[in-house]
Amino acid sequence: MTLAKLVWSFIRRRPLTWGFNVLTLGTGVAVVLALVLVSQAITNRFERDLAGIDLVIGAKGSPLQIVLAAVFQMDTPTGNIKLSQARAFAQNALVAQAIPVSMGDNVHEARIVGTTPAYAALYGATLAQGRFWTKPMETVVGASVARRLGMRPGQVFIGAHGLSGSADLHRHTPYTVVGVLKPTGAVIDRLVITDVASVWRVHEYIDPNDHDEDAPDPSKPHEREVTALLVKYRSAMGALMLPRQVSAIPDLQAASPAIETARLFSLLGVGADVLRGVGAAILGLAAIGFFIALFGAVSQRRRDLALLRALGAHPSLLLGVVALEGALMGLAGGVLGWLGGRGLSLFAAHASQVAASGPTLIPPPLGLPDFVAIAASLVLALVASIGPAIIAGRTDPARELSGG
């Protein structure tokens, strides 16, 4: 005969009440935990993609759009900037590193980005197979693109105009795969990178049969362009001076990825706050449910509790019986909610992988949130059991036993 056996016999007598309350608590914990895990995964994802880029210089437009397009590869660019302007900033004394990015084409939804090998170094991406490009039209493929499209060094593919879709193929200028990158968990995994000059070559080709309006006019001298420049400052002075120097040039826009990301999060945050509120409300209901269940249990078992007193139990045993019942059910709800929350975050990660061109989310490894989810359920249950436990401890055996 043990305390656990006694408490279990009490729990088993009310399977529906406890089943419902454990489910409610589990649901609340699952919603809140999933929210924490997913937002942590999104934050990690964005931070990895930021990779210490201090400033993005792009064509005039929304700074948020520039950052989304040039850093996270999720939006269309605001336009292009002149190569001469990009070169001037790259040589600026305030700039430690400047990496050009040129977007415009895709292969089966994977963006083809013209850049320099320094872009791969930014994300610590190393080669799994092959080599980096040595001339235009040679490409290095990110890990998820290679896996999805089955690309290997030596393969040849044709890019399609635009950042998605494949209506308008550049059949005249095929690309060759020369290398495949190892996975990094960052944006580069879902890109095809190539030399900046490849993008120029694809778009400067003039199809004799094409009378497209936006085709370059061979009669005018054409200035080469890039989409944006990813800049790292040499010192803190860069943050003060460089954005001002950029905005002094009429066609250019400077965007700070850190600031824009924070702005984006504050927009997403509203939705997250609503969900968090819903989760907290469910947890509140669960706490009330636990209180009611334990209160009912105590009233239903007055005579059992009085019997224990008659057999010599101290009131603290009665208190412990009720607290342990609450704690066990709280733990059950916590574990259920933990499994649910982990399940939901895996589902979110899976859904993000199905959308091939979008960023993939990786739920964070087991850590503090998991521990807190279970511990908080236990605490919530114990708090809800304080009142009923005290009532149980005050059971008056004479009153309960003399009624018969």
Add this chain to the structure above:
Amino acid sequence: MLVIEDLAAGRGQRAVARLRTLRLEQGEAALLLGPSGAGKTTLLLAIAGLARPFAGSASIDDVRVLDLKGAALDRFRGRHIGFIFQDIHLISGLTTLDNILLSPFAAGVPQDRAEAASLLARLGLADKASRPADRLSRGEAQRVAIARAMLMSPKVILADEPTASLDDAAADTVASLLLDAAAETGAALLIATHDQRLRRRIPRQVEIEVLS
């Protein structure tokens, strides 16, 4: 040895019954008589320290129950007083054996499963040890309740209307079991009842005084 002197007990602020004097040696049995609802149960609870007496005293082996308080009173009750309730009162989710072991469990003393099992066997319940208590017949449950009161070898066994709603044969069996239990454990046995059948078996009888 149980000694009672002028013990008055009641519910709330009102004393309802008094027992003038009673002295029971080891293994002796007596009936506590009085009309139904007159306060017999309340007097039993007062002897066990579960209801505060209004006056007088109850002593078990020269320890005045009235003088004990809190944890000491609980401990004393758990070790030295066996209680058999009118409605038997087993905990339904537990097995027969665990219901008997509730006594040492509640009293906070080591549990001897082997001893509890052999006690069940002596009461003819060997095959019921692992059966859930709610699947016992009334007669079996009554024997389990007696076993639970005996297990700790108490100095006093208090039984409240143990034969109520039993037929003659069953009442006779329960009376024998209780007398055997008292003889075996050396306990003083006090049975609150208004059952005429028990009066034929147990000659020592005390009448309670009903206080209005």
